[in-house]
Amino acid sequence: MKSIVQSSAITANFRRIYNVTGTMAKKTDKNRIKELQITIAKLQDENSSLWFMLDELEKSNINNPEYKKHFNSAFQKIKKLKLMTSLEIQEA
Numbered sequence: 001m002k003s004i005v006q007s008s009a010i011t012a013n014f015r016r017i018y019n020v021t022g023t024m025a026k027k028t029d030k031n032r033i034k035e036l037q038i039t040i041a042k043l044q045d046e047n048s049s050l051w052f053m054l055d056e057l058e059k060s061n062i063n064n065p066e067y068k069k070h071f072n073s074a075f076q077k078i079k080k081l082k083l084m085t086s087l088e089i090q091e092a
Contacts, residue, residue, distance in 0.1 A: 061067075
């Protein structure tokens, strides 16, 4: 019984190998090459998009001295307004 199972497994492997290396392989190789070229194009586009996003994140960094003075002045204005606002109800 084991020899029948082993021989059917060998036959299945042979069929798989033949399909890869036989005459059908030329058509499937061309299709696979086209699929891989499409995948490469998508990955290159995604790569350039990610580099662009990294550049934008670097430009919008809060620690950038160019923007830090604007954030500090806005924070000081908000802080001053908050200190001038009274939370207790008093008579006018």
